[in-house]
Each structure stands twice: as structure tokens, then as C-alpha cells.
Amino acid sequence: MPPPGGFEAVKYKRNLPFRGPSGLVILGAVTAVCAYGFYRVGKGNLEKRELQREKVWSRIHLVPLLLAEGDRDTYRRQQAALEREKEIMKDVKGWEPGKSVYNNARYRAAESIVVL
Amino acid sequence: MSTFHDSASGSQPYKDPTPLPDNIPKVQELGATSAPLKSAAFFIGAYCKEYNEDFMLCKNESRGDPAHCLKEGRRVTRCATDLITKMRENCLEKFDAHWNCLELNNQEYFACRKPERALNKCMFDKLGLTKTIPGSPQGKTPIHEVASPVYTTVQR
Numbered sequence: 001m002p003p004p005g006g007f008e009a010v011k012y013k014r015n016l017p018f019r020g021p022s023g024l025v026i027l028g029a030v031t032a033v034c035a036y037g038f039y040r041v042g043k044g045n046l047e048k049r050e051l052q053r054e055k056v057w058s059r060i061h062l063v064p065l066l067l068a069e070g071d072r073d074t075y076r077r078q079q080a081a082l083e084r085e086k087e088i089m090k091d092v093k094g095w096e097p098g099k100s101v102y103n104n105a106r107y108r109a110a111e112s113i114v115v116l
Numbered sequence: 117m118s119t120f121h122d123s124a125s126g127s128q129p130y131k132d133p134t135p136l137p138d139n140i141p142k143v144q145e146l147g148a149t150s151a152p153l154k155s156a157a158f159f160i161g162a163y164c165k166e167y168n169e170d171f172m173l174c175k176n177e178s179r180g181d182p183a184h185c186l187k188e189g190r191r192v193t194r195c196a197t198d199l200i201t202k203m204r205e206n207c208l209e210k211f212d213a214h215w216n217c218l219e220l221n222n223q224e225y226f227a228c229r230k231p232e233r234a235l236n237k238c239m240f241d242k243l244g245l246t247k248t249i250p251g252s253p254q255g256k257t258p259i260h261e262v263a264s265p266v267y268t269t270v271q272r
Contacts, residue, residue: 028227053252058158065193072186
């Protein structure tokens with residue numbers, strides 16, 4: 001005879017618990033994340049180029065100022081060296097102070113800065 | 117007795133104490149350090165454009181001779197001094213805030229956009245100078261006015 005309340009239902013369904021999102025969903029999510037990342041990288045590269053341009057132009061704008069200051073100092077040192085040379089070589093006949101060693105009018109910076 | 121001193125191996129760099137010859141007019145050197153100069157660079161470029169270009173053309177013509185462009189160089193320095201004085205008169209707090217920020221952030225412009233915008237606004241209102249970066253792409257927001265840039269400091 002059956003027990004009171006009847007037999008329990010026969011378990012015939014497959015027992016497959018939910019094991020997370022499907023492969024297709026994960027693949028899509030990863031693709032989306034990567035796409036966003038590359039979009040940011042691309043934007044960042046464009047921005048980096050502009051930042052570099054900004055930095056370079058800030059230096060370009062300062063070049064004349066710094067060059068002018070350096071030129072004044074170089075000229076002052078040149079004149080001082082010329083005076084020293086005149087003083088040292090005043091007894092040597094036929095010596096031309098500040099004469100270039102080259103037979104060429106082109107300007108050349110002094111090789112030695114100071115002789116102590 | 118005189119001995120040989122190699123000036124390159126001295127503990128102190130050799131400084132020539134001789135002043136400029138008297139026939140060269142004197143000009144006060146600017147004396148600003150790198151951060152204030154970097155902060156003011158684009159305004160110097162805008163304000164002293166003619167003098168700077170004149171000087172650079174002269175330098176190109178002289179092929180490196182420092183004696184050739186002393187006059188133009190004095191003009192450049194005077195103009196820059198003038199601009200820095202005006203900046204300090206009109207926008208002292210903003211200027212100080214910006215260059216101190218640059219000083220603390222490896223002198224990167226992108227790290228100091230907030231003080232920079234305040235300074236740019238003040239400079240435009242008071243002196244009519246704008247920061248423009250030559251060669252930046254047409255029709256796009258210039259990099260110093262982008263609202264949410266990719267490159268920022270780690271700490272906002």
C-alpha cells in the first residue's frame with residue numbers, strides 16, 4: 001500500500017545549478033572592457049601629444065630670454081679674456097690680441113674659457 | 117710663485133668678476149627661477165613676441181656671435197622683466213599659487229590646471245593676454261582647457 005500522502009515525486013529532472021554567466025556573456029564583457037580601455041589609451045595618446053606640444057612651446061617661448069642672458073655673460077667673459085690677453089702679450093711685437101687662429105671671418109666660440 | 121689650476125677640477129666654478137665694458141648699456145637680469153619662468157612662459161611668448169622674434173632672427177643672422185645681438189637681447193630682457201612686474205602687480209596670488217604648484221609637481225603643466233586656469237583668467241581680464249599653443253589641432257579644445265583630461269595626478 002502507498003504511504004499516507006502518496007509517494008514523493010520521482011526525481012527525473014537534471015540537477016544543473018546556475019554556474020555563472022555563459023561564455024558568450026563573459027567574452028562580450030571582456031571585449032567591452034578592453035574596448036573602453038583602448039578608447040582611453042587612444043584618447044590619452046592624443047592628449048599626451050598635446051601635453052608634449054605645450055611643454056615644448058613653453059620652452060621655445062623662453063629661449064630668447066635665456067639666450068640673451070647667456071650672450072651677455074659670454075660677451076663679458078670674452079672682453080675680459082681679451083683684456084687679459086692684451087695685458088699679458090703687451091711686450092710681444094706683432095701680436096694681435098683676439099685674432100682668430102683660422103683664416104676665416106666666421107665666429108667661433110673660444111676653446112678655453114679661462115687661463116688661470 | 118704661480119701654479120697651474122685646472123678650472124674644470126676646482127671645487128667651485130670659476131667666476132670671472134670683470135664687469136661688462138662701460139660702452140654696453142646695463143640691464144637688470146630677470147633673475148626668476150625655472151618655475152616662475154615656466155608659469156609665465158606663454159605670456160612672455162604672447163607679450164614679447166616682436167622682441168623675441170627680432171632677437172632670434174638677429175641670432176640666426178649672426179651665426180652665434182654673442183656680440184652681434186646685445187641690443188636686441190636687452191630689449192628681450194626688458195620686455196620679460198616688464199611682463200613679470202605687471203603679472204606681479206595684477207595677479208600676484210594666482211601667479212604665486214601656480215608656480216608653487218609647478219614647483220611641487222615636477223614642473224608638469226597637467227598637474228596644475230586649477231591654479232593655471234585662475235591665472236589665465238586673471239591675465240586675460242587684467243592684461244588681455246591669452247595662452248595659445250601654436251600648432252594645436254584646429255577646432256579642438258586646447259589641452260589646457262580640457263575639462264576632464266585622461267592624464268591627471270594620482271591625487272586629485
